[in-house]
Amino acid sequence: MIGKLKGLVDSFGDDFALIDVGGVCYEIFCSSRTLQALPRVGEACVVFIETFVREDMIRLYGFATETEKAWFHLLMTVQGVGARVALGILSALSPAEISSAIALQDKAMVGRANGVGPKLAVRIVTELKGKVPAGPGIDAGTLGLQAALGEGRAAGNVSDAVSALTNLGYSSAQASAALARIVAQEGDTISTERLIRLGLRELSS
Known part of the structure; x- marks a missing residue:
């Protein structure tokens, strides 16, 4: 082998x-x-x-990278995802973006890949929820925040800030990563307005 x-x-x-x-x-x-x-x-x-x-x-x-190889393995555990489709997903999305899409149940993001229709996109984010491997493309703090958002456990101010940043054109992976760093420093009781402001500063730096 x-x-x-x-x-x-x-x-x-x-x-x-x-x-x-x-x-x-x-x-x-x-x-x-x-x-x-x-x-x-x-x-x-x-x-x-x-x-x-x-x-x-x-x-x-x-x-x-070994991270990409690990994602290839994980994606193919989903029924309907063969090697060609798995490579299509890895072509369209980085490991961090796949992590974010699954944690946030963002089927539209997964559906951007060639060969992934709406039904398969739903199956991928549903079956892989909670099975996202950590890797160099995304840190544990970001994964934790994304998982909390996906399960509806994140504080309302954090969820609102993620939504605001994605509405401004940032990907959910970028927004979650930036806010994870801010929450780690400031705590999750920070106001939504300040989270958004600091998030924009983090993303533009």
């Missing part, structure tokens, strides 16, 4: 890259985010690998 490849980027396709490892080129299928993260042709790279073996083929899926 191949777990990781270290080699040189040989070439790119629409949804795959060829990695030259000691003269043997491995074809790895990736999200667009991983393809964009890989270095230029001829440069050294490290790719985390998930190997799928079937009777008629062996296919390698590659990830820029």
Whole structure:
């Protein structure tokens, strides 16, 4: 079983890259985010690998980080989510954005990915609620706040501030992360108006 490849980027396709490892080129299928993260042709790279073996083929899926690979595994535990759909979600959303969408039950955000219709988006956020892995893309404090918001347990002022910031164009992941840092410093009894003001300052810094 191949777990990781270290080699040189040989070439790119629409949804795959060829990695030259000691003269043997491995074809790895990736999200667009991983393809964009890989270095230029001829440069050294490290790719985390998930190997799928079937009777008629062996296919390698590659990830820029172990966090992305973990999300690939988790997404595919949902009925109706195969490798192609999981890569589509990872192409459309960062790990932090997926965490936020699931914690906040934001099916519209998940539905932005190719291959994810309204029913599947609902199934994803419902079945993965409470199963979001922590990773370098999002800290424990942010996850805690997002979970509280998603379960309706967050203080009203915090919920209102998140809503106000998202209405101003920030993603729920950005708003939750900024407010998590503020609440950790100021406490959750801070007024909604001050939360919004400090949140905007945090997001613009």
